[in-house]
Amino acid sequence: MSESNGEGHRARRRAVRSAGPPVEENATGGVRTVVAKDPAAATETGVADGGTSSVAAEPEVSSASAPVTDDSSVDAAKVSVTKTDAEPDSEATPAEPEGNKRRGVPRVLAAAAAALLVVALVAGAVVSVVATHATHERDQRRAEYVETARQAIVNLTTIRADTAKQDIDRILSLASGEFKTEFDGRVDPFTSIVQQAKVVSSGEIVEAALESDDDRSGRVLVAAKQTLTNAGQAEPQTRYYRFRVTVSRGDSGLSVSNVEFVA
Incomplete structure (x- = not known):
């Protein structure tokens, strides 16, 4: 009887090992909990030596001793980064649109052309006044002669x-x-x-x-x-x-x- 129990116990242990991590026995010897890496082995129950055993699914963890990271903190960090990227600094000066720059160049050129036209008109008026005055003086001098x-x-x-x-x-x-x-x-x-x-x-x-x-x-x-x-x-x-x-x-x-x- 003891041999058959032992064989059944080992068979169940091998079955559990093939599905997940080693079986751990609690101190009471009545209940065993098996933590499986494979999510497909979600729950498995059995009775050994008059006790109850359960199998729970656990996400796969690397065999190396990597630090455990809280999922909530990771999600919060991602949300924070996303918000930082999506929301520009309110104090930063917004870049001028390319269209405005292109429209600004003709305006500057038009203003410069208008200024040059005004200067040319003023200079032309001054030259005309001087020439008219000189012509008047010459005509007056000739008339006097x-x-x-x-x-x-x-x-x-x-x-x-x-x-x-x-x-x-x-x-x-x-x-x-x-x-x-x-x-x-x-x-x-x-x-x-x-x-x-x-x-x-x-x-x-x-x-x-x-x-x-x-x-x-x-x-x-x-x-x-x-x-x-x-x-x-x-x-x-x-x-x-x-x-x-x-x-x-x-x-x-x-x-x-x-x-x-x-x-």
Whole structure:
């Protein structure tokens, strides 16, 4: 009887060993608990030596003595890592979208082009104002040269016996340089001749045009007509002259420095 019990006990032990870890007997000798690596051997019950044996499933553990890790802590760590990866730092500066960068470049270029256009317009306006002012000054200077030359020729071709002294003084008021020198020492003799001949002449400008000019002087071509009467002629005579008049700018203003007859 004992041998048969022993054989049955060993057979059951071999069966349990093939399904899982070795059988452990509790201290009482009445109950045996077998922990199986294979989950398929979920529960196995048997009675040996009048006791109860049970087989419980246990996850497979490596034969090496690896530290046991609590599943709950592992899951918490995974959730923490997932949350950290999914939720960016609120203090971090969000990256600018690529589309905004691409749209920003044309805006910058447009702003730069607009600024350059404004600068060009302002510069153009300034240049235009300066050019207009320079043109106005030049035109005014030329007009003054022509007007001075016209007046000098009118004075030179207009003289009367009864106002000879005043007429000569009017000619000298615009004279300078070589033209004025021609009258030096001749004013009195010229006045006497005009008075004795009872000369009456009046001058008229036919045309006048600027030949050349600069800031200091200008040359003006003047065509004039003179109507002359004297004691020896019963009928008035008309004479035409062409002059080249040099007008100079001095400290006292504009004056005629030279008068030449032009054929």
